[in-house]
Each structure stands twice: as structure tokens, then as C-alpha cells.
Amino acid sequence: MEFHKLSALDIAEGVKKGNWTASEVLSAHLQRIKKFDGQINAVVTLSEESADRDAKEIDKAVAEGRDPGPLAGVPFLVKDNFCTDGIRTTCCSKMLSDWIPDYDATAVKKMKEAGAVLMGKTNMDEFAMGSTTESSIFGPTLNPRDFDRVPGGSSGGSAAAVAAGFCPIALGSDTGGSVRQPSAFCGVQGMKPSYGQISRYGVVAYASSLDQVGPITRNMGDMAAVMEVLACADPNDTTCDSYKRPSFSEAALEGIKGKKIAMLTGYDAESMDRPLIEAIERAADYCRSAGAEIVEAELPITMKHAVACYYMVALGDASSKLACFDGMRYGHHADGRSLAEMYKRSRNEGFGKEVRKRILIGTCILTRGYYENYYVPATKVRQMIADEYAELFKNVDALICPITPALPYKKGLVEEDPVRIYLGDAFSSIANLAGLPSISLNVGFTEEGLPTNVQLMGPRFGDAGLLAFARSIENKAGSPQVADIENKGGCGE
Amino acid sequence: MNRETVIGLEIHLQLKTKSKLFCSCSSDYIGATPNTNICPVCLAVPGTLPILNDHAVALAVKIGLALHCSISDNTRFHRKHYFYADLPKAYQITQYEHPIAVKGYVDIFAEGKEKRIRVHHLHLEEDAGKLVHPTSDGRLTGAAYSLVDYNRGGMPLSEIVSEPDMNSAEEVIAYITQIRQLARYLEVSDGEMESGSLRVDVNVSHSNPDGSLGTRVEIKNVNSLKSIERALEYEIARQNKVLDEGGHLAQETRLWDDVAGVTRSMRSKEGERDYRYYVEMDLAPISAGSEYVRKISESLPEMPWEKLDRFIKEYSISLEESLRLTEQKETADYFEACVSEGAPPIKCANWMHMEVQRILHDLSIGINDFPVPAAELGKLIIKVEKRELSNTQAKDVLAVMVEKKASLQDAVRLSGVSDGKISGAALEEAVKKVLDSEPEAVKAVRDGNDKKGAKVKFLRGLVMRETRGSADPAEVSQVVVSLLK
Numbered sequence A: 001m002e003f004h005k006l007s008a009l010d011i012a013e014g015v016k017k018g019n020w021t022a023s024e025v026l027s028a029h030l031q032r033i034k035k036f037d038g039q040i041n042a043v044v045t046l047s048e049e050s051a052d053r054d055a056k057e058i059d060k061a062v063a064e065g066r067d068p069g070p071l072a073g074v075p076f077l078v079k080d081n082f083c084t085d086g087i088r089t090t091c092c093s094k095m096l097s098d099w100i101p102d103y104d105a106t107a108v109k110k111m112k113e114a115g116a117v118l119m120g121k122t123n124m125d126e127f128a129m130g131s132t133t134e135s136s137i138f139g140p141t142l143n144p145r146d147f148d149r150v151p152g153g154s155s156g157g158s159a160a161a162v163a164a165g166f167c168p169i170a171l172g173s174d175t176g177g178s179v180r181q182p183s184a185f186c187g188v189q190g191m192k193p194s195y196g197q198i199s200r201y202g203v204v205a206y207a208s209s210l211d212q213v214g215p216i217t218r219n220m221g222d223m224a225a226v227m228e229v230l231a232c233a234d235p236n237d238t239t240c241d242s243y244k245r246p247s248f249s250e251a252a253l254e255g256i257k258g259k260k261i262a263m264l265t266g267y268d269a270e271s272m273d274r275p276l277i278e279a280i281e282r283a284a285d286y287c288r289s290a291g292a293e294i295v296e297a298e299l300p301i302t303m304k305h306a307v308a309c310y311y312m313v314a315l316g317d318a319s320s321k322l323a324c325f326d327g328m329r330y331g332h333h334a335d336g337r338s339l340a341e342m343y344k345r346s347r348n349e350g351f352g353k354e355v356r357k358r359i360l361i362g363t364c365i366l367t368r369g370y371y372e373n374y375y376v377p378a379t380k381v382r383q384m385i386a387d388e389y390a391e392l393f394k395n396v397d398a399l400i401c402p403i404t405p406a407l408p409y410k411k412g413l414v415e416e417d418p419v420r421i422y423l424g425d426a427f428s429s430i431a432n433l434a435g436l437p438s439i440s441l442n443v444g445f446t447e448e449g450l451p452t453n454v455q456l457m458g459p460r461f462g463d464a465g466l467l468a469f470a471r472s473i474e475n476k477a478g479s480p481q482v483a484d485i486e487n488k489g490g491c492g493e
Numbered sequence B: 001m002n003r004e005t006v007i008g009l010e011i012h013l014q015l016k017t018k019s020k021l022f023c024s025c026s027s028d029y030i031g032a033t034p035n036t037n038i039c040p041v042c043l044a045v046p047g048t049l050p051i052l053n054d055h056a057v058a059l060a061v062k063i064g065l066a067l068h069c070s071i072s073d074n075t076r077f078h079r080k081h082y083f084y085a086d087l088p089k090a091y092q093i094t095q096y097e098h099p100i101a102v103k104g105y106v107d108i109f110a111e112g113k114e115k116r117i118r119v120h121h122l123h124l125e126e127d128a129g130k131l132v133h134p135t136s137d138g139r140l141t142g143a144a145y146s147l148v149d150y151n152r153g154g155m156p157l158s159e160i161v162s163e164p165d166m167n168s169a170e171e172v173i174a175y176i177t178q179i180r181q182l183a184r185y186l187e188v189s190d191g192e193m194e195s196g197s198l199r200v201d202v203n204v205s206h207s208n209p210d211g212s213l214g215t216r217v218e219i220k221n222v223n224s225l226k227s228i229e230r231a232l233e234y235e236i237a238r239q240n241k242v243l244d245e246g247g248h249l250a251q252e253t254r255l256w257d258d259v260a261g262v263t264r265s266m267r268s269k270e271g272e273r274d275y276r277y278y279v280e281m282d283l284a285p286i287s288a289g290s291e292y293v294r295k296i297s298e299s300l301p302e303m304p305w306e307k308l309d310r311f312i313k314e315y316s317i318s319l320e321e322s323l324r325l326t327e328q329k330e331t332a333d334y335f336e337a338c339v340s341e342g343a344p345p346i347k348c349a350n351w352m353h354m355e356v357q358r359i360l361h362d363l364s365i366g367i368n369d370f371p372v373p374a375a376e377l378g379k380l381i382i383k384v385e386k387r388e389l390s391n392t393q394a395k396d397v398l399a400v401m402v403e404k405k406a407s408l409q410d411a412v413r414l415s416g417v418s419d420g421k422i423s424g425a426a427l428e429e430a431v432k433k434v435l436d437s438e439p440e441a442v443k444a445v446r447d448g449n450d451k452k453g454a455k456v457k458f459l460r461g462l463v464m465r466e467t468r469g470s471a472d473p474a475e476v477s478q479v480v481v482s483l484l485k
Helices: A008-017 A022-040 A048-063 A106-113 A156-163 A180-186 A220-230 A248-252 A274-289 A300-324 A339-350 A353-366 A370-395 A418-423 A429-434 A463-477 B054-066 B169-185 B225-244 B290-299 B304-315 B319-326 B329-340 B345-363 B374-385 B391-403 B408-414 B424-437 B439-446 B454-466 B473-484
Strands: A043-046 A075-079 A117-122 A169-174 A189-192 A212-217 A260-265 A293-298 A398-402 A438-445 A451-457 B004-014 B078-081 B091-094 B101-110 B113-126 B130-132 B147-149 B156-162 B198-207 B217-222 B252-257 B262-268
Touching: A008 A022, A008 A048, A008 A220, A022 A043, A022 A048, A022 A075, A022 A117, A043 A156, A048 A117, A075 A106, A075 A156, A106 A117, A106 A169, A106 A220, A117 A156, A156 A169, A156 A180, A156 A212, A169 A189, A180 A189, A180 A212, A180 A438, A180 A451, A189 A220, A189 A463, A212 A220, A220 A248, A220 A463, A248 A463, A260 A274, A260 A370, A274 A293, A274 A398, A274 A438, A274 A451, A274 A463, A300 A353, A300 A370, A300 A418, A300 A429, A300 B078, A353 A370, A370 A429, A398 A463, A429 A451, A438 A463, A451 A463, B004 B169, B004 B225, B054 B101, B054 B113, B054 B156, B054 B169, B054 B290, B091 B113, B101 B169, B113 B169, B169 B198, B169 B225, B169 B304, B198 B225, B217 B225, B217 B262, B225 B252, B225 B262, B304 B319, B304 B329, B304 B345, B319 B329, B319 B345, B329 B345, B329 B374, B345 B374, B345 B391, B374 B391, B374 B408, B391 B408, B424 B439, B424 B454, B424 B473, B439 B454, B439 B473, B454 B473
Parallel strands: A075 A117, A075 A169, A260 A293, A260 A398, B217 B252
Antiparallel strands: A043 A117, A169 A212, A189 A212, A189 A438, A398 A451, A438 A451, B004 B156, B004 B198, B078 B091, B101 B113, B113 B156, B130 B147, B198 B217, B252 B262
16 A cells, blocks of 8 residues: 555545554554655754654554544655644744743644644744745755755645645645745646645744734645634634634535636746746636636735735844744753843844844844834735735636746755745745735646646635636646656656 | 923822733732743743733723723734843833723822822733842842742733823822822722832923923832832922023933932933834724723623712811721721711711721731721711710720720620629729829728718719719729729
8 A cells, every 4th residue: 555645534534444554654654754855955953753653543543442533544744844742843943943842732732633644844944934945954955856956945845745745744834935935846736825724823923914824735525624623713812803714624524616816917928937937827728617707806906916925024023033943942052251241142142044144134124224114014014915805706716826936956056046036926925024924825736756846826815716716727727646666756647 | 480390190000900911920020920921922932922801901991081081992012022041032021002091080188179180091011020030139230130920910800091181299109199099999909109000100201381391201110119219209399490590301211219218310312212003913903882882881790989079068077087087998988887887977977087097007907907897896986976985985995896806785894884784894984083183081080080981972872973874883882992092
């Protein structure tokens, strides 16, 4: 049985029916990780002992006739910025290299309660700041579809792990595209739900008003199932909305006949990689053939200002949320002759270059004078972007647009052309600014085997409807298969 | 010279909630072992998020309403950034642009007249932890290391910011006293400067002849009414001296040195921190709807100034007496419970002012710990009114009630006054008094010159008059005879 090729729902069904045990499934996945992760470097910490214990618990529940949960025995990995009880949580930074939390993030807790088995933690850009997963203290992650390319970031480890068949589900966090861009680069499905859909409790913050937990899977059926598990109010996160969620799994089965989908126009398509433009056209065709109407839409304010606005908001907040890492109560500590010197040295030594840069820019943005000239206008533009989308969604049910302007970058580009990488957030960061749900959906691969994903967006808390759209397209496009890593950096389908 | 000192205050009240402002840690931290009253949230452990304590919001709204403020229906929190060991997040969650209550006032009595002090706004914020420096004077200077106790970190504070409407130390003291009284009436804070549940920062400036305000100096580290008074006296004189000599005042923060009796510059405006205030996105905006505000408004108790007016009108007692009685809500409640037994208000007020106050003082306790229930004191006062007990006797009975925690009935019996009759020790006392006042008759009896017993009868009559006929004549004769032996 090639467990690593199964979907999460198939694994769970087999576990519940007694076709196989959670322990068997776990051991197959652990073996695959051990065999191939030496090359890919998607996983930074494995917790075999606790995983083994959890899998046995599931098997026991099945044996005793108890309900083991909707994700019974499904092995999963989480990005290393999710707090995990008793398992090192480093944010892939020297700052937290030996920090072990004593609580589970709500999302992790929900997955465990649903019967899923936590295997360990995945690689990421340090403190989720980056788009290539190259700034980790554990070294870079490679793209399982092409070892010469980056897996995207910052949740590159999670996306690579799902693509490599290390797990059918991984969790990431998405501040400006950190779940969806690596999903696009690795050719898997990634979702950033509406802001306030999933609890952020226990996810080490990058930017409070942008961060959202996002699942990565290989098909939309699994995605809907995970959403159903994760999306709910949490007393520990008051920004997580308390509205009653619909059944995402049921909603995802609904068709899109008669629905109206907008295709984004008015952006510089010439500067984009051609296969990604073709992917959008393909996706639109799939929608048409599923009975949806395709219209065109322009978002002039958004397209002009999103990236600048995003970096103002994100870095301002990052400078604030990362201020707690002073090396006094946890994390990297360096001695000094005074309190100020201790802080300076601890932070200088603990944070990497990109993180220090972003903290400095963010601090500057919030400083008197700059605040009024940069941060305040950015918040106003942010509102205008949200308004532009609210207006759009009065007339259409969803939007199709690029998720990234480029196919996966070659390794090392971040050093050569960092601005190009920042600009790569142009399409993905919009959903975070406006709080909207967004899915990075695979609609096939190039001849070289590079994935071509598109972005689907919907109105705030229209997550269920968006899943239905994605599923309808996936039904036509097919869901991506596990990368052929056995034959070294080979391509998927 | 038309220069006038103008003073504005920032008063921090620690709110009486069960838990801290943003986590479920207990607010009962005083005396606790350092760093035991903490949790991941108030220690800023990565991944944790603040959860707003609704009760603290309700208490802040309560104070806001009592201060005649308008309650903002859209209020938010901000982050105030600075690195210091007592602040785990490196920012304090406070309110900045959108405080919960704005534009109010409170009336004070000072220098013999009433004055209205405007309140600029009231906001909610979290307290910081506490640094402990292992030096003999507890100061940072010279300490080889410092310890930090986070037990207080995250405690809810309500900061009341006044307009610069005060002109003297006396007005400042009256204002603080009024706010403290209000806080206690509303039961929102203990308002104790000693324990730090009420803290004051003083801003001193002056108004120029053209009406504009001069340079503002903030004074910190004033931890008692006395030190506020002294610090103000010093600072006003210092500022006047500088200005009289044609100098300029620096906008700065000065620390009061209670030992040296001076204020010292702590930091100037140039050195003023940029706190990089910005919206706290981990907390949703609070919308105190009109229905919510109405409910709290309806739950407000009678305000001290309302009670004062009512006491004067309803009980016909003097302003002075009413002020005394309404200073503490508990005292006022006790008084009213006394009166409701049917005792005359003026008599109740006198008893409370004289007797009860004396006992409280002697025992160093508050009215809440006074062992005699108000109803019992009321009944005792009625007995005096009905002349069942003399004033002296009633005081004795009260003493027994306090000492033995006895009921009125038991205390009357224990002090030898039963069923309205004067007997036992009390009677003996009355007899002695009569004998002392009639030395001739006493001498006559003792010398054997009262063969017919007329003198004894005469003395017995006097005792009966002294005890207003409430003694048993046979017992009186017996006591008189025995004391004359």
C-alpha cells in the first residue's frame, strides 16, 4: 500500500474501517520522511515518540468502537511557528532555537482532537519573513518538483512536505501569501481563509491583522475537511470570529452553475511568466464548462498600491510583535553591562539579517513623523482596497487572478534581486490586506514539470463558496499528485 | 503679576476585578510569592493573545459615567512601545486615540468653595511588573543586578486625566480625595495610595497674562497626599523663582525626592521617548452600545455629592456632620440603618461622631469591622431617648456590646441595667454619687445621729430621683445602708 499517495480522507476512512491502522500509516510516512528529507529539508523536527503514542491512541479508539474523529490517523506536519506542547518551536531562528512551549496552538489542538497525528515541524523562512524558505537556521528547503528551485515561502517546508508525500496535510501561516505562494511553487493546494476564520492562538505572530492559519493539501476534499476541523471560534483569540460556520465539506460539493466569476484584468500580464497566464485562462475555461459565467474586473487601487501598503502594515506590526524577544524570559540571551546592552546584543545575535531588516523598517514606519506619512496612509489605502473588493463582490461570486507573477524561483534569487521577490507578493498579499479568503489552486504543470497555480478569492467569510469553486475547477483540472522525488527532483504529472 | 499656577492630574486607579486585564490570572497578587501570579499571556509567551476582561470595561464605564463623561461607542486599544524589564511584550496595551470615556467633570470643595474640575478623558490600560533592586535603599543606582516580579503585570488600571483646572495644592488634594471617594463609592477600586491602587502624576504649569499656558512640568514619584502637597509647594516656588528671575522653564519630567524634599529633573522633552503608539490589532474594537451604557448607568449607586445633599435635607443635619457621615459609603449606610430603627437622626449623627468614632479609633478598625450592628445602636439610642437609660449608662452598655460582642439585651443585663431598672453596679454608682453630694447627712448617719432613720430616707429619696425612679426602693435602701456602714 502506498500510503503516501492517499488523500487524508481516504486514510481516515481506511483507519475507521479497520483496513489499516494509524500506526501503519504513520510508520510509512515517517519512513518516507527519513528516506528523502535529507535532500529536501522540509522537516526540522520529528516527534516520533509522541506521534507513535497518538497513533496508538487512535487505533485503540477504533478497536474499542469509539469515534476516532474525522481525520483519524491522518499524519500531519505544522510550520515551526505553531506552538507545540513539548516539541521545540523555533520559528527557524537562532532566537528561539531551544524554546519548547508547554501548550499547543489551537489549530494543532483541533487537528489532534479530530484524530490527526502530529509528526513534527516544518522548515520556514525565519519568523515567516521571506518567500523562498532560504533564511532558516536549518538551511534551505528544496522544491520537490525541481531541486534547483526554491519551494517558495515562508511556509516552504509545509508545502514541500505535502508535495513530497511526507503528509497529506500540513499547516502553514499566511501573512502575505506564505501558504499560497509556496503551495503554488510546490504544486499543491493552499488556502488562506478569511481573517477571523481560524484561531491564531499559539501561532507566533508576524503581523496581527494579516496573519491567518492556512492548510496545505493535495486536493480540495481534504481542504474542506481540514477547514471544517479548524474553523471555529476560540475564547483564546478574540479576533477569531464567533459566527456559526457552515459545513465546509458539504458546501464544497455544491456546483457553480449560474455563478458569476470575475477574471482580473488591468495588470501587467506581459511581465508575468506565460504559463501562469495560460493557467488562468484554463481555470476560466473549466469554470465556464462547469456552468459559471465569466466576466472581467479591474481593481485599479488594489493593483497600484497593494504591495507598498502590505509592507507598511506588515513591517510596522512585525516590529511591534517581535519586540517581546528580548532574551530575558525565553529565547537567545546575550549578557551585557546594562539592560539596553543585553537587549541589543540578544536581538542582534538572535535575529537573522532579513528579520533585523524588517524590524528596522517597521520601527521606522511607526516612528513619529514617518507614522503619519507612511503608516496612516497605508491604513487608509488598506480600507480602500477592502472597499474595492466589497464593491466587486456585490456583483460577482469569486475572482480568478494570479497567485504569483512567476514560476518557482531558482535558488539564491533572494540575494540577487530581493525587490523582485517583494514584488512577487503583489497578488497574494491582497487577500491579507482585505481579510478575504483565498485559495492557491493547481491547474496543471508546464512541460518542464513546474506547477501552475491560480488564485481564487471570495468575499469575507465566503470561504465555503470559495471551496465549491475550487473543487469544481479541480474536478476538471485534476488534483496534483505526489512529486516524483524518488527519481531526483523529477516532476509530478 | 497675573501669573497663576495651573495644575492637571493623571490619576491611575487599580480596578477591583477578579482577574487581570487581558488574562485569567488573579488580581489578588499583593503578598504573593514573586512570579507566581503569572501565565503565558501576561508573560508574553510567543503565540499568546490578550483577551479583554469585560468586567474591567464595565468598571471603567461606571467611573466614566460618575464623572459625567460621554462614553465612546467605538473605543480601541493601542500599543505603547518601550523596552524595559517590567514589560514582557515590550509594549503596554493602553488606550490612546479612542479612550473609553471623554469630557466629564467633577465638583470639589476647596478653600471654602465649590469648584468644577473638568476631566479630559478616562482610559483603560494594563499595569507593568515591578523591579526589585537589591540595594539598601531599593534604588537602581549601585545595584549589581535587578530582579523582576511580574505578579502585578497586566493588572487593570483606569487612568483619569484632568484638564489643568486646579490652581493650588489644596484643590489638588480635594480633587484626589473626591476621586478616591468616588472610586470607593462605586466599589471599583480600593483607592489606596499606600498600596499603590491609586497613583498620581502631577502636571504643573502656569497661565500667562495673555491666557496662554506656560511650559508643563510633570512630577512623578509622589506616593502620598502629604508628598503631593510638599512636592507642589516646592515645584510652584521653584517655577516662580525661575520665572521671576527672567529664566525659562524646560518641558520635562521631574522626580520628587521625598527625603530631600526637592524635585529633580528625570528627562527633558528632547529625551522624551517616542512610544510609537499604534492600534492593538490583537483586540477587536469595543462597542459600548447605548443599551450597555444605560444598564450600567442604572446600576450606579447614589453619588457621594447626592448623598450629601440628601442627608442635609432629609435628616436636617449640618453640612459638616453630613460631610463626615458621607465621607465613606459604609459610614453613611451605618448611619441610615441606625436612623431606620426610629432613632432621631441628629442623635445618631452625634453618637456616630463621638462614641463610634472614638471606639473605631481606639481599636484601629474601620466601620465595617465595628462589632455592633447599626440596628442595635439605633435601639440603644432609642432607650436613651425614652429615658430608660442615662447617657452614661448607654455608653457603658455600648462598651460592653463592643467588648463582649454582646447583643443590646445581653449588654444591658451584663452592665447591671435590666428591664429598664437600674440595679447592681449601676445603682451602686448612683448611690455613691448621692452620698458624695450629701456629706452632712452621711456624717450624721455614720455618727449614729439618725435614730428615726429620716436621713436614710432622705438619701434614698435622692437616689430615687437620681435614677428617675427606675430603681427598686428596697434595693436602694439596702445599698444606701450598706454603703453607709
